[in-house]
Amino acid sequence: MTPNKAEPIAEDPARNAAFEARIAAGESIEPKDWMPERYRKQLVRMMSQHAHSEVVGMLPEGNWITRAPSLRRKMSLLAKVQDEAGHGLYIYCGTETLGVDRHELIQQLLNGTAKYSSIFNYPTLTWADIGAIGWLVDGAAIVNQTMLAKASYGPYARAMVRICKEENFHKRQGFEIMATLAAGTSEQHRMAQDALDRWWWPSLMMFGPHDSQSSNSDELMRWGVKRKSNDELRQRFINLTVGQAKAIGLTIPDSQLSYDEQTQNWNIGPIDWDEFWRVVRGNGPCNRERLAARRKAHEDGEWVRVAAASYAAKQAQGDSTSEAA
Amino acid sequence: MPNDGTTKVTTTDRTSAPGDGQWPLWEVFVQPPGGGPHEHAGSVHAVDAEAALQNARDVYARRGEAVSIWVVPSVEITASTPDDMGPFFDPGNDKPYRHPQFYKVPRGIRM
Numbered sequence: 002m003t004p005n006k007a008e009p010i011a012e013d014p015a016r017n018a019a020f021e022a023r024i025a026a027g028e029s030i031e032p033k034d035w036m037p038e039r040y041r042k043q044l045v046r047m048m049s050q051h052a053h054s055e056v057v058g059m060l061p062e063g064n065w066i067t068r069a070p071s072l073r074r075k076m077s078l079l080a081k082v083q084d085e086a087g088h089g090l091y092i093y094c095g096t097e098t099l100g101v102d103r104h105e106l107i108q109q110l111l112n113g114t115a116k117y118s119s120i121f122n123y124p125t126l127t128w129a130d131i132g133a134i135g136w137l138v139d140g141a142a143i144v145n146q147t148m149l150a151k152a153s154y155g156p157y158a159r160a161m162v163r164i165c166k167e168e169n170f171h172k173r174q175g176f177e178i179m180a181t182l183a184a185g186t187s188e189q190h191r192m193a194q195d196a197l198d199r200w201w202w203p204s205l206m207m208f209g210p211h212d213s214q215s216s217n218s219d220e221l222m223r224w225g226v227k228r229k230s231n232d233e234l235r236q237r238f239i240n241l242t243v244g245q246a247k248a249i250g251l252t253i254p255d256s257q258l259s260y261d262e263q264t265q266n267w268n269i270g271p272i273d274w275d276e277f278w279r280v281v282r283g284n285g286p287c288n289r290e291r292l293a294a295r296r297k298a299h300e301d302g303e304w305v306r307v308a309a310a311s312y313a314a315k316q317a318q319g320d321s322t323s324e325a326a
Numbered sequence: 327m328p329n330d331g332t333t334k335v336t337t338t339d340r341t342s343a344p345g346d347g348q349w350p351l352w353e354v355f356v357q358p359p360g361g362g363p364h365e366h367a368g369s370v371h372a373v374d375a376e377a378a379l380q381n382a383r384d385v386y387a388r389r390g391e392a393v394s395i396w397v398v399p400s401v402e403i404t405a406s407t408p409d410d411m412g413p414f415f416d417p418g419n420d421k422p423y424r425h426p427q428f429y430k431v432p433r434g435i436r437m
Contacts, residue, residue, distance in 0.1 A: 031408070033405070033407055033408050034408045035408070080388075083388065084388070087384070087385050087386075087388065090368075090370070090385050091368055091385070094368045094369045094370070095368075097351070097369070102348065103348065103371065104348040160368070163367075163368075167388075167389070309373045309377060310349075310373050312373070313373035313374040313377065316374060316376075317374070
């Protein structure tokens, strides 16, 4: 295509209006449909970050596969980590429908220019952390993804439907681990409480900054990519989780936690946003370690990619030889 | 299709240029147990059809969701475009007599 520098970048207002009308009517936007460039860009940003999060999310848990306390727990954890890989692939596949190259996205993750959920930059210090991740991190992800299953972009919404179906198992296996530890010896109970203490606040931060501070929210909500705000989703998660913690005898680490009869919400104390931004900007406890592990896994897999390509080439050659004969 | 900055990307030609370090893209269709039709599940990258089937199984059938999987090179799919949506589907849009509700049944009779 010959670049035409005189062509204005500005988009056709009539097309824009038609697009907005489709969004307002609740129609699903599909890959071949016209869309404003900004909508496409926002989706690529959001979906690729989401896909990267699934992939990096394998690392803190993978850390405990060889040390799971029983075969049952080990099988569950292996299956969960494999699901996370699958979830990353569902979303990469959805992102590709927007005309981006998956190879490029993966390079951005490996060279550190792409973002992923900050929650995975926290360490998994004990086995109870695996319980806390399933219960809280996957629990928070489900709240977010259930909302995204109604996103205006069809391929993203469909990937979310698939993911939500699978992630309920993740949450339950995590909660089972926590409940078992909480009902165990006093040392096990302490371990479960310690994991809750460390994962509670970072889990709440997963929903992103307060609505008043969230630069992308308004636009994403106007376009029906997001249907609920960060604070609404966070509140929903809190309301769901407080009772679950009580039921297994654990204490939410927030001295200001109180129930508001009128709104029927659990109100929390202030979130440490300095910590949030510190981790987002790359200075969390494990940011460098996670990327290094991801790069190593990619490099260690190089021989598999080379072997597969070489096998395919030989097969293709064999086919053409036999056809000739 | 790479966006060269001069065109708005409105369509997705799901191809990958040779030599860009990326394996071909395959669309995956999965048939659930119980006799339903094959349905599009997503896509995978793979060197060849055999590997595409294996990848598709690992990505889209980890929980007994499938009794059969098809993989099709994405470049081989021909699809209708949103631009011809109106005229292309028009022949089916103005024929209410193709629906049972078009026909009147005397009161009190259950069909």
